[in-house]
Amino acid sequence: MYNSKITGLGYYVPDNVVTNDDLSKLMDTNDEWIQERTGIKERRWIKEGSDDTSATMGVKASRIAIERAGLTKDDIDFIVFATLSPDYYFPGGGVQLQDMLDMRTVGAVDIRNQCSGFIYAMSVADQFIKTGMYKNILVVGAEFHSGGLDKSTRGRGVSVIFGDGAGAAVLSRTEDNTKGILSSHLHSEGKHAEELTVLAPSIRHWVPSIIAADDDSDESYFPYMNGTFVFKHAVVRFSEAIVEGLQANNLDVSDINMLIPHQANLRISQFVQRKFKLTDDQIFNNIMKYGNTTAASVIIALTEAWEQGKIKDNDLVVLAAFGSGFTWGSVIIRW
Numbered sequence: 001m002y003n004s005k006i007t008g009l010g011y012y013v014p015d016n017v018v019t020n021d022d023l024s025k026l027m028d029t030n031d032e033w034i035q036e037r038t039g040i041k042e043r044r045w046i047k048e049g050s051d052d053t054s055a056t057m058g059v060k061a062s063r064i065a066i067e068r069a070g071l072t073k074d075d076i077d078f079i080v081f082a083t084l085s086p087d088y089y090f091p092g093g094g095v096q097l098q099d100m101l102d103m104r105t106v107g108a109v110d111i112r113n114q115c116s117g118f119i120y121a122m123s124v125a126d127q128f129i130k131t132g133m134y135k136n137i138l139v140v141g142a143e144f145h146s147g148g149l150d151k152s153t154r155g156r157g158v159s160v161i162f163g164d165g166a167g168a169a170v171l172s173r174t175e176d177n178t179k180g181i182l183s184s185h186l187h188s189e190g191k192h193a194e195e196l197t198v199l200a201p202s203i204r205h206w207v208p209s210i211i212a213a214d215d216d217s218d219e220s221y222f223p224y225m226n227g228t229f230v231f232k233h234a235v236v237r238f239s240e241a242i243v244e245g246l247q248a249n250n251l252d253v254s255d256i257n258m259l260i261p262h263q264a265n266l267r268i269s270q271f272v273q274r275k276f277k278l279t280d281d282q283i284f285n286n287i288m289k290y291g292n293t294t295a296a297s298v299i300i301a302l303t304e305a306w307e308q309g310k311i312k313d314n315d316l317v318v319l320a321a322f323g324s325g326f327t328w329g330s331v332i333i334r335w
Helices: 031-038 054-068 093-100 114-130 153-159 190-195 207-213 227-248 266-276 294-307
Strands: 003-012 017-019 042-044 078-082 107-111 136-143 165-174 180-188 258-261 316-323 327-334
Touching: 003 054, 003 114, 003 294, 031 266, 054 093, 054 136, 054 165, 078 093, 078 114, 093 107, 093 136, 107 114, 114 136, 114 165, 114 180, 114 294, 114 316, 114 327, 136 294, 165 294, 180 227, 190 227, 227 266, 227 316, 227 327, 258 266, 258 294, 294 316
Parallel strands: 078 107, 078 136, 258 316
Antiparallel strands: 003 165, 003 180, 017 042, 136 165, 180 327, 316 327
């Protein structure tokens, strides 16, 4: 079997910076309250009237990744697009990406695993390459959160966390089985699905009933999160996923050169760092600047870490995420 190696990385975030002080003008909150609970100082939100969407941001990130891979759009054999905020209810963002990049009629699949979406997307792409079916796959994580948040005091517990952005990676076939993705590990625990969810629209609350209700106070359209419950599970599952990946490759925590955790909450990353006794040089966080960009967070962070020279040839890179579903997982990479 082949291995799949990351040959190109790219990301895009909107220009519009929204600080904690900016949010304090929309809701009853302040910079100290937000930083203490999340570590977030600012995030990017798409400005009203902008052409940016999940799909168009994905396109911008993809163009950078493809160019850095030394390829053209015609070299891409398949698309895996991870998002919880597609431009349309259906079809998904993958086919939009194929059209906007003027690609050949390659296949496109969408991953709806929220915060762990990019981990799942990488694993899916890796399997296609391992079997020899495809040579170059474009893997994208993109989110347009800001348009769907409750920006009043009622929604502050969630709305202050999320940001908009996109990232992309090109996975390419390599015959060197010592490099690239060594393994991926995926899990879910659906009994906790409603602890972090958006309940509507859904078949339980579909278009006719929405129109009939005409209820401005209906909160089911906004994200709900049982924050304490999610935090307690996240720190456990993050740790399990990291250990599982290392053990599968006969590696130890001391072998990690760079851990890229999903940027859910800086406190979660700091907990994991302390637990594994990682130095500041062994973990990368950028949630302070971008907030939680869900399926885009891991790939944006990975790209920034690489751009800053924090990831070098032969480094062991661990990607890990936990989120809604509950779903979680890890990807182990030899750079």
